Amino acid sequence: MNKLKILVNGIIKENPVLVLVLGTCPALAVTNSTINGVGMGLAATFVLICSNVVISLLKKVIPDKVRIPCYIVVIAGFVTVVQLMMQAYMKSLYDALGIFLSLIVVNCVILGRAEMFANKNSVFDSFLDGVGMGIGFTLALFLMGALREIFGAGTFCNIPIPGLSSQPIAILAQAPGGFFVYGFIIAMLNKVSHGKAVKRKTFDCESCPSHAGCSGALKGGCGR
Amino acid sequence: MKEMLIILFTAILVENYVLMKFLAICSFLGVSKKLDAAVGMSAAVIFVMLMATAATWPIFHYILDPLKLGYMQTVIFILVIAALVQLVEMILKKFMPPLYRALGVFLPLITTNCAILGVVVLNITKSYTFAQSMVNSLGAGLGYLLAMVLFSGVRSRVDTADVPECFKGIPITLVAASIMSVSFMGFTGLVENMFK
Numbered sequence: 001m002n003k004l005k006i007l008v009n010g011i012i013k014e015n016p017v018l019v020l021v022l023g024t025c026p027a028l029a030v031t032n033s034t035i036n037g038v039g040m041g042l043a044a045t046f047v048l049i050c051s052n053v054v055i056s057l058l059k060k061v062i063p064d065k066v067r068i069p070c071y072i073v074v075i076a077g078f079v080t081v082v083q084l085m086m087q088a089y090m091k092s093l094y095d096a097l098g099i100f101l102s103l104i105v106v107n108c109v110i111l112g113r114a115e116m117f118a119n120k121n122s123v124f125d126s127f128l129d130g131v132g133m134g135i136g137f138t139l140a141l142f143l144m145g146a147l148r149e150i151f152g153a154g155t156f157c158n159i160p161i162p163g164l165s166s167q168p169i170a171i172l173a174q175a176p177g178g179f180f181v182y183g184f185i186i187a188m189l190n191k192v193s194h195g196k197a198v199k200r201k202t203f204d205c206e207s208c209p210s211h212a213g214c215s216g217a218l219k220g221g222c223g224r
Numbered sequence: 225m226k227e228m229l230i231i232l233f234t235a236i237l238v239e240n241y242v243l244m245k246f247l248a249i250c251s252f253l254g255v256s257k258k259l260d261a262a263v264g265m266s267a268a269v270i271f272v273m274l275m276a277t278a279a280t281w282p283i284f285h286y287i288l289d290p291l292k293l294g295y296m297q298t299v300i301f302i303l304v305i306a307a308l309v310q311l312v313e314m315i316l317k318k319f320m321p322p323l324y325r326a327l328g329v330f331l332p333l334i335t336t337n338c339a340i341l342g343v344v345v346l347n348i349t350k351s352y353t354f355a356q357s358m359v360n361s362l363g364a365g366l367g368y369l370l371a372m373v374l375f376s377g378v379r380s381r382v383d384t385a386d387v388p389e390c391f392k393g394i395p396i397t398l399v400a401a402s403i404m405s406v407s408f409m410g411f412t413g414l415v416e417n418m419f420k
Binding site: 105 | 243247253299303346390395
């Protein structure tokens with residue numbers, strides 16, 4: 001596959017958050033401000049690139065039967081690195097992200113890319129895929145964080161916006177606003193792309209991030 | 225006792241793990257289509273949550289903490305949960321076939337369910353005692369059950385509703401979840417007043 005195509009794939013065509021609808025938990029939880037969203041996106045990008053490279057290097061070593069636990073250990077190792085770095089150099093962001101930093105381990109985007117891409121492709125391709133997917137994830141989180149902060153708090157990166165900061169729609173920065181803004185962005189994306197982007201994705205067994213490692217899939221899946 | 229009840233009801237209603245804390249959204253959106261699947265998944269989650277708390281709390285407080293290995297908690301916890309889920313699956317298959325038939329298909333998905341890892345990590349960061357941790361995990365699981373059961377009802381209506389073309393599918397589901405989340409916001413302050 002064309003190298004550039006791999007890189008761009010994750011940013012637009014298969015944007016993990018807005019098109020594949022993976023990694024929904026951090027996308028909803030930490031996007032109450034722009035800075036948190038971007039911080040989370042960059043932390044996940046780092047883990048994604050590193051884990052993609054390492055898993056691609058180890059793809060011949062890891063036995064097929066225990067591959068999911070092996071991937072999780074690799075990912076958890078890099079998450080610990082990010083946690084320690086952030087605790088040392090970016091304490092306020094570390095406190096703001098809280099538990100969601102350790103939950104990068106079970107982020108479907110990272111595990112999904114390990115399973116779908118890194119264990120089948122070369123190291124450099126996996127690196128590019130990690131970069132592309134990471135940028136796509138960060139951009140989506142930035143978009144959600146920015147929208148929620150501008151309309152929910154009337155600020156952008158903590159700078160007040162004249163006219164909006166006096167009467168913000170506070171609910172958008174709280175939990176319900178997360179669901180709403182997320183649904184709204186996907187709907188607008190559908191509108192712009194004439195339904196090509198997301199509508200075809202349904203919640204069936206094949207689109208489940210755990211599909212490959214799930215023994216339940218053979219028995220007809222958990223949804224039916 | 226009062227303290228336990230406060231923790232329990234806070235975890236179920238005020239800080240509902242799905243709708244207010246945004247944990248386990250993948251399974252919340254994926255498995256809430258049918259009521260029986262929603263109940264089965266929630267039962268498996270409650271079961272594994274309690275087991276995982278019972279396993280990880282002693283590991284942290286008697287092994288990791290004395291050895292100053294607290295920073296390893298993410299790695300250790302996820303491994304413990306993964307092993308535990310495998311073990312539970314095997315034990316159920318061998319000794320309790322009826323229960324295995326009911327929960328079996330949901331168990332493999334639970335390793336990557338962020339509510340499980342979330343609740344065990346939160347139990348440590350909030351420095352709960354063992355009993356408090358178990359109550360908090362039970363509350364988190366029951367809150368998940370409540371959200372799943374209520375939302376499967378909402379889903380069955382939303383799926384047949386006539387919505388604008390671009391909102392069909394995921395977007396309208398998310399907007400419905402948003403409205404449900406608003407109703408859970410109404411519980412804010414309830415627990416403090418209930419046990420005055």
